[in-house]
Amino acid sequence: MLCLLLRLITLYCLSLLLMSPAIGGEKIEVDLIMGGAYVVTMDKQQPVIRHGAVAIRAGNIIDVDSREKITARYRASQQLAGSGMILMPGLINGHTHAAMTLFRGLADDIALMEWLQHNIFPAEARFVDADFVRIGTQLACWEMIRGGITTFVDNYFYPDVIARVTEQCGLRAIIGAPVIDFPSPGFKGWNDSFAAARAFVRQWKHHRLITPAIAPHAPYTVKPEHLKAASDVTRQLGVPMTIHVSETAHEVDEIKQRYGKRPVEHLEAYGVLNPSLITAHMVWPDANEIKLLATRGVSVIHNPGSNMKLASGFAPVPEMLKAGVKLGLGTDGAASNNDLDMWEEIRLTALIHKGHLLDPTVLPAAEVLRMATLGGAEAIGLADKIGAITVGRRADLIQVRVTELAHALPLYNVISHLVYSVKSSDIVNVVVDGRILMRNQVVLTVDQRAVAVEANRLSLRIKRAITPTH
Amino acid sequence: MLCLLLRLITLYCLSLLLMSPAIGGEKIEVDLIMGGAYVVTMDKQQPVIRHGAVAIRAGNIIDVDSREKITARYRASQQLAGSGMILMPGLINGHTHAAMTLFRGLADDIALMEWLQHNIFPAEARFVDADFVRIGTQLACWEMIRGGITTFVDNYFYPDVIARVTEQCGLRAIIGAPVIDFPSPGFKGWNDSFAAARAFVRQWKHHRLITPAIAPHAPYTVKPEHLKAASDVTRQLGVPMTIHVSETAHEVDEIKQRYGKRPVEHLEAYGVLNPSLITAHMVWPDANEIKLLATRGVSVIHNPGSNMKLASGFAPVPEMLKAGVKLGLGTDGAASNNDLDMWEEIRLTALIHKGHLLDPTVLPAAEVLRMATLGGAEAIGLADKIGAITVGRRADLIQVRVTELAHALPLYNVISHLVYSVKSSDIVNVVVDGRILMRNQVVLTVDQRAVAVEANRLSLRIKRAITPTH
Numbered sequence: 036m037l038c039l040l041l042r043l044i045t046l047y048c049l050s051l052l053l054m055s056p057a058i059g060g061e062k063i064e065v066d067l068i069m070g071g072a073y074v075v076t077m078d079k080q081q082p083v084i085r086h087g088a089v090a091i092r093a094g095n096i097i098d099v100d101s102r103e104k105i106t107a108r109y110r111a112s113q114q115l116a117g118s119g120m121i122l123m124p125g126l127i128n129g130h131t132h133a134a135m136t137l138f139r140g141l142a143d144d145i146a147l148m149e150w151l152q153h154n155i156f157p158a159e160a161r162f163v164d165a166d167f168v169r170i171g172t173q174l175a176c177w178e179m180i181r182g183g184i185t186t187f188v189d190n191y192f193y194p195d196v197i198a199r200v201t202e203q204c205g206l207r208a209i210i211g212a213p214v215i216d217f218p219s220p221g222f223k224g225w226n227d228s229f230a231a232a233r234a235f236v237r238q239w240k241h242h243r244l245i246t247p248a249i250a251p252h253a254p255y256t257v258k259p260e261h262l263k264a265a266s267d268v269t270r271q272l273g274v275p276m277t278i279h280v281s282e283t284a285h286e287v288d289e290i291k292q293r294y295g296k297r298p299v300e301h302l303e304a305y306g307v308l309n310p311s312l313i314t315a316h317m318v319w320p321d322a323n324e325i326k327l328l329a330t331r332g333v334s335v336i337h338n339p340g341s342n343m344k345l346a347s348g349f350a351p352v353p354e355m356l357k358a359g360v361k362l363g364l365g366t367d368g369a370a371s372n373n374d375l376d377m378w379e380e381i382r383l384t385a386l387i388h389k390g391h392l393l394d395p396t397v398l399p400a401a402e403v404l405r406m407a408t409l410g411g412a413e414a415i416g417l418a419d420k421i422g423a424i425t426v427g428r429r430a431d432l433i434q435v436r437v438t439e440l441a442h443a444l445p446l447y448n449v450i451s452h453l454v455y456s457v458k459s460s461d462i463v464n465v466v467v468d469g470r471i472l473m474r475n476q477v478v479l480t481v482d483q484r485a486v487a488v489e490a491n492r493l494s495l496r497i498k499r500a501i502t503p504t505h
Numbered sequence: 506m507l508c509l510l511l512r513l514i515t516l517y518c519l520s521l522l523l524m525s526p527a528i529g530g531e532k533i534e535v536d537l538i539m540g541g542a543y544v545v546t547m548d549k550q551q552p553v554i555r556h557g558a559v560a561i562r563a564g565n566i567i568d569v570d571s572r573e574k575i576t577a578r579y580r581a582s583q584q585l586a587g588s589g590m591i592l593m594p595g596l597i598n599g600h601t602h603a604a605m606t607l608f609r610g611l612a613d614d615i616a617l618m619e620w621l622q623h624n625i626f627p628a629e630a631r632f633v634d635a636d637f638v639r640i641g642t643q644l645a646c647w648e649m650i651r652g653g654i655t656t657f658v659d660n661y662f663y664p665d666v667i668a669r670v671t672e673q674c675g676l677r678a679i680i681g682a683p684v685i686d687f688p689s690p691g692f693k694g695w696n697d698s699f700a701a702a703r704a705f706v707r708q709w710k711h712h713r714l715i716t717p718a719i720a721p722h723a724p725y726t727v728k729p730e731h732l733k734a735a736s737d738v739t740r741q742l743g744v745p746m747t748i749h750v751s752e753t754a755h756e757v758d759e760i761k762q763r764y765g766k767r768p769v770e771h772l773e774a775y776g777v778l779n780p781s782l783i784t785a786h787m788v789w790p791d792a793n794e795i796k797l798l799a800t801r802g803v804s805v806i807h808n809p810g811s812n813m814k815l816a817s818g819f820a821p822v823p824e825m826l827k828a829g830v831k832l833g834l835g836t837d838g839a840a841s842n843n844d845l846d847m848w849e850e851i852r853l854t855a856l857i858h859k860g861h862l863l864d865p866t867v868l869p870a871a872e873v874l875r876m877a878t879l880g881g882a883e884a885i886g887l888a889d890k891i892g893a894i895t896v897g898r899r900a901d902l903i904q905v906r907v908t909e910l911a912h913a914l915p916l917y918n919v920i921s922h923l924v925y926s927v928k929s930s931d932i933v934n935v936v937v938d939g940r941i942l943m944r945n946q947v948v949l950t951v952d953q954r955a956v957a958v959e960a961n962r963l964s965l966r967i968k969r970a971i972t973p974t975h
Binding site: 136137139140141143144145146147150174175177178181284340342343344345346347348349372373374375376379382383385386387389390391392393394395396398399400438439441442444445446447448451452455456458459460483486487490491493494497498 | 606607609610611613614615616617620644645647648651754810812813814815816817818819842843844845846849852853855856857859860861862863864865866868869870908909911912914915916917918921922925926928929930953956957960961963964967968
């Protein structure tokens with residue numbers, strides 16, 4: 036009898052504790068509650084919460100806990116219950132050229148330099164204008180939202196158009212204004228492209244979703260004085276610089292011939308290596324260059340799909356991680372991939388390095404998932420805002436279905452499932468900055484019919500003008 | 506005037522010609538007409554037909570032509586119009602262990618021998634029975650049908666159960682009865698497993714969908730006299746033999762130590778190499794062994810996902826193709842993949858060898874697509890029946906959606922799209938032997954709810970008994 040009484044008292048105390056923020060039945064009003072059968076937080080304190088939920092107000096995560104506790108504490112005008120789903124941070128696509136979706140499948144199975152010089156550059160010179168970039172970026176945003184990407188790092192012509200489209204689609208992005216030594220769409224050469232880049236950065240500097248950046252193309256297309264000038268400006272303005280570095284062995288040879296140094300050493304010599312530099316590809320750094328990247332706090336975005344397709348090689352990802360280099364993942368543009376599917380890049384990263392190094396223990400699932408979320412956020416300098424589900428971070432979240440799918444059965448380990456089995460088609464809901472961009476697999480912020488019509492119209496023009504390589 | 510008259514006469518003659526099988530308005534009755542905005546036939550005569558269709562009667566393709574002509578000639582009780590879709594041969598999964606779906610994600614990121622000996626073999630000894638194989642194979646059939654696989658080559662315990670489930674699901678399969686020198690689920694060792702395998706082959710020999718086979722596990726688990734006995738029996742009975750060969754460098758060393766020869770040379774010494782031998786993996790053949798495989802007409806199934814995940818290495822696929830070896834693709838079991846998605850294997854095959862050989866021109870899209878269809882059919886000895894869309898072949902066909910999908914826009918080249926962009930979730934309809942197994946993405950031949958309940962029940966038992974490696 037005493038035992039029963041004690042139990043009842045304990046239960047009463049517990050219930051008080053659980054309901055504490057809502058004593059007297061008053062729940063706190065929030066904008067959105069999202070739940071999940073598994074909440075994968077990427078936070079070391081509580082990596083996976085079973086039957087968890089998140090309360091979101093003004094785009095911020097204000098509470099993370101069990102579903103019971105969250106629904107006891109809060110009421111929300113919108114709910115994404117996520118039963119039978121994984122709730123997790125949205126994926127971060129650390130390197131892409133969104134508008135190049137319009138070149139998807141135009142030229143395959145040829146070498147990078149031939150691809151660039153005989154296919155992509157001529158096609159760009161002829162067809163890339165503001166209209167092309169608007170449509171191509173809309174198409175890319177549609178594809179990225181559909182596949183659970185919530186942040187991307189872009190680098191393409193007409194950055195102002197990219198920024199406006201991204202804003203409309205509701206995605207978060209770092210958008211690099213391209214600067215290059217030779218003529219490019221809209222510009223005669225370095226001087227006018229660099230002036231426009233500075234203006235672009237000033238215009239977008241304080242946007243909620245867009246981080247402007249300057250994007251010199253590569254050490255082999257931008258001379259060192261210009262690289263240094265761009266680097267200096269980005270540091271003055273407090274924005275990132277993005278650049279392609281050490282993508283092919285050919286590039287390493289060319290930079291060595293021209294400057295007597297390997298690409299990363301070349302950048303070091305001009306004082307360009309710093310923590311706000313985001314480099315893409317980095318397939319051929321040697322041990323000394325890897326040390327330099329780690330010491331200077333430079334970030335690397337790994338693009339396995341593009342590096343395989345263009346036969347650039349295997350980036351030394353395990354070695355770079357071991358050295359402490361900040362590492363994220365990217366799709367590169369759809370012209371060399373041929374899609375913007377981060378789940379494929381995750382799987383490729385988890386698979387190819389094991390095969391290449393003949394070691395099945397390198398890049399275990401959890402490490403790769405981190406590169407696509409919190410690690411990616413650290414690499415692009417946004418880890419204070421995104422990449423994990425913790426109180427105070429922005430609500431960039433996705434829900435991934437794990438029921439009614441053959442490939443999700445059985446489910447022994449949710450991290451293994453996310454890395455080795457999930458497909459982009461499993462993503463159900465996508466939220467960025469607290470705003471629902473996709474609900475029940477319907478993308479809400481892109482006029483898909485209009486984009487399809489315009490993409491087809493443009494592709495017919497391109498197809499008529501260019502003989503595909505097939 | 507004369508010109509107009511001539512034109513009218515020409516038009517009249519043409520219309521007679523077009524309508525010839527349906528003169529007097531009588532159309533030929535068929536069971537099913539399937540169409541496609543693109544019909545990818547894999548037939549050299551007419552590789553891609555725009556707006557084409559196929560007439561199917563008694564499970565056979567009886568006509569392939571433009572949609573207009575087919576609908577003018579035939580009427581069908583069932584139609585799968587396929588507007589906005591690609592119609593193509595179903596994919597051939599040349600090597601799997603279907604029931605191992607129940608071990609999906611149980612143990613990742615560890616070495617093959619450790620994985621086999623400390624995880625898979627003990628789990629198999631403890632849990633694999635007829636019930637396990639029934640549920641696991643149903644789950645696998647569900648996943649394979651969903652992803653557009655119409656034929657698979659299996660090799661697992663309780664082949665009779667596999668055959669019955671496959672028959673119910675309606676898939677085509679080569680099912681190898683496993684024979685091995687040591688005790689395995691249901692058997693004490695070689696003698697009883699070999700006797701059961703012979704009985705299994707005799708029982709299923711004349712089935713419309715199932716081709717029985719004998720499946721010695723590998724040269725390192727089956728002694729040469731037994732390999733020879735199995736090979737002799739399969740040749741007498743006129744069925745294929747399947748076997749894992751040269752999967753790891755470790756295996757090559759072991760066979761060399763035991764027998765003084767590399768694995769393929771070892772098989773040659775015992776007269777086991779012949780055109781009805783289907784070998785899986787073949788990661789480490791040397792130049793002489795590749796020549797042997799080509800000369801003896803032995804088939805090879807490439808499993809890139811599994812070979813990467815278990816760090817077995819890169820099979821010399823371009824070299825084997827060049828030597829004239831018959832090559833197909835496979836997923837391997839879901840325990841080492843972790844899914845049965847042939848689109849991923851297609852993409853991996855098209856990507857990883859380019860990266861490994863630093864040559865973007867190896868394994869172009871068309872060659873890889875062939876390996877998953879007609880080439881695969883040749884490799885498993887079924888090319889007279891399946892693998893291409895031609896009159897006289899069986900109707901094993903799939904329709905792949907290319908509209909209302911961001912990643913299918915634009916569409917410059919349909920072969921490039923199939924290899925580099927299509928996802929298993931794009932498959933809409935699946936037909937095997939003229940029977941519709943999936944319609945509008947609903948799999949009709951698997952009780953999905955029951956399979957999910959049973960798979961979860963079994964996985965809970967396994968999970969409780971085994972500590973996963975994560």
